[in-house]
Amino acid sequence: MSYAKFAKYYDRYWTKDAPALFEMALNRLVLPLLPEKADILDLCCGTGQLSARLSHRRFNVIGVDNSREMLDIAEKNAPDVLFSLQDAETFSLSQKFSAVVSVFDSVNHFLSEESLLNLFNSVMKALKDGGIFFFDINGINAFDDDWDEGFSMVDCSSACIVKPLFEPVTGDIVYNIIIFEVKGSGGDYLRTDTQVQERFYPNELILSLLRESGFNEVQIVDGYADLKIKAFKCRQFFLAKAN
Numbered sequence: 510m511s512y513a514k515f516a517k518y519y520d521r522y523w524t525k526d527a528p529a530l531f532e533m534a535l536n537r538l539v540l541p542l543l544p545e546k547a548d549i550l551d552l553c554c555g556t557g558q559l560s561a562r563l564s565h566r567r568f569n570v571i572g573v574d575n576s577r578e579m580l581d582i583a584e585k586n587a588p589d590v591l592f593s594l595q596d597a598e599t600f601s602l603s604q605k606f607s608a609v610v611s612v613f614d615s616v617n618h619f620l621s622e623e624s625l626l627n628l629f630n631s632v633m634k635a636l637k638d639g640g641i642f643f644f645d646i647n648g649i650n651a652f653d654d655d656w657d658e659g660f661s662m663v664d665c666s667s668a669c670i671v672k673p674l675f676e677p678v679t680g681d682i683v684y685n686i687i688i689f690e691v692k693g694s695g696g697d698y699l700r701t702d703t704q705v706q707e708r709f710y711p712n713e714l715i716l717s718l719l720r721e722s723g724f725n726e727v728q729i730v731d732g733y734a735d736l737k738i739k740a741f742k743c744r745q746f747f748l749a750k751a752n
């Protein structure tokens with residue numbers, strides 16, 4: 510599984526400013542629409558940093574992810590949240606939710622239209638009547654300029670190099686990840702190679718699949734033009750209502 514080897518690094522570096530920014534987007538678009546202490550599902554919750562923030566605000570949060578390694582960290586980051594190891598395409602939980610949130614490119618991880626439709630159908634089943642499905646999509650313009658330069662994360666005991674490759678015809682994005690970890694004090698290091706895969710989808714396709722799942726009321730909000738959050742320059746937020 511793609512996040513197995515990467516979970517520790519994802520939690521340490523990837524989520525530096527992101528959870529606060531996604532919470533800001535939720536503050537603007539979703540949380541004011543929910544009742545106090547509403548039930549929220551954090552779908553593809555990763556290492557649970559957003560779950561923890563929502564739980565601190567007294568929402569009743571459940572997190573679902575299909576990576577055991579990500580959930581092991583999530584359980585430490587958000588001890589008051591219940592986490593469940595399930596696939597988002599097929600998950601089932603005994604309760605229904607006022608909101609399902611799935612942020613930080615999570616929906617880009619579903620690599621076919623069929624998978625996306627399965628995801629949207631499962632979310633629809635998990636929502637209360639009038640409930641809200643909130644997610645973001647990493648847009649194709651994220652790869653316009655310096656998408657292939659990649660980036661690195663280095664500290665005293667490790668280096669993690671991420672090199673994205675984008676295939677414009679299919680919309681596939683592969684993040685090739687190389688991790689070097691210092692082992693012991695002799696200067697040896699352990700190299701680990703892994704990959705995370707995403708796919709870009711045009712808004713029209715997402716809208717049509719949402720409609721097919723029964724989400725007839727959908728709002729698209731641009732992370733930069735509408736929310737004025739610079740880090741969300743290439744990110745679109747979808748707010749879909751179950752009714």
Ligand SMILES: C[S@@+](CC[C@H](N)C(=O)[O-])C[C@H]1O[C@@H](n2cnc3c(N)ncnc32)[C@H](O)[C@@H]1O
Binds near residue numbers: 512524573615618
């Ligand atoms: C980019 S991370 C985002 C994590 C988290 N939402 C955040 O804001 O940090 C994508 C997450 O989606 C999870 N994921 C990918 N495909 C999944 C699937 N089919 N079912 C459940 N989780 C999935 C991965 O394990 C990973 O934790």
